[in-house]
Amino acid sequence: xxxxxxxxxxxxxxxxxxxxxxxxxxxxxxxxxxxxxxxxxxxxxxxxxxxxxxxxxxxxxxxxxxxxxxxxxxxxxxxxxxxxxxxxxxxxxxxxxxxxxxxxxxxxxxx
Numbered sequence: 001x002x003x004x005x006x007x008x009x010x011x012x013x014x015x016x017x018x019x020x021x022x023x024x025x026x027x028x029x030x031x032x033x034x035x036x037x038x039x040x041x042x043x044x045x046x047x048x049x050x051x052x053x054x055x056x057x058x059x060x061x062x063x064x065x066x067x068x069x070x071x072x073x074x075x076x077x078x079x080x081x082x083x084x085x086x087x088x089x090x091x092x093x094x095x096x097x098x099x100x101x102x103x104x105x106x107x108x109x110x111x
Contacts, residue, residue, distance in 0.1 A: 012042065012050035021056065022063060029059070035073055036062055038080065064091050 019026045033039045033049070038058045041049040051059075065076040065087070079087050 012052060013056065015041075015049045015051070018051050018056060018059065022059065032059065032062055036077065036080070038062075061088065061091050064094065 013021075015026045015029050019029050022029075030049075033041065036058070039051075039055055039062075041051045041055055043049055061080075062076060065071045065079060066073065071079065
């Protein structure tokens with residue numbers, strides 16, 4: 001499942017699109033938006049949330065901390081507040097290693 005937008009993706013995503021990227025309910029997206037100040041969707045005239053690629057990157061970072069590393073929401077908030085840059089860098093390393101692992105598995109399967 002692709003969770004991150006590609007460079008060719010659109011500028012704004014609806015809450016439903018973001019929820020399906022992470023395979024969660026829209027209520028979780030709204031909840032995390034309220035809990036984490038790094039999520040700042042725009043709202044159109046109807047009041048619908050419009051998430052940017054940066055918002056989705058931030059959701060992915062929160063997802064990593066909470067769902068993959070098992071942190072509590074308060075723990076994730078503290079980690080982002082105290083060590084945001086280090087947390088982002090570590091997350092980028094994890095993503096790159098996962099990509100390398102996938103590539104190596106594909107090569108292995110072709111042999």
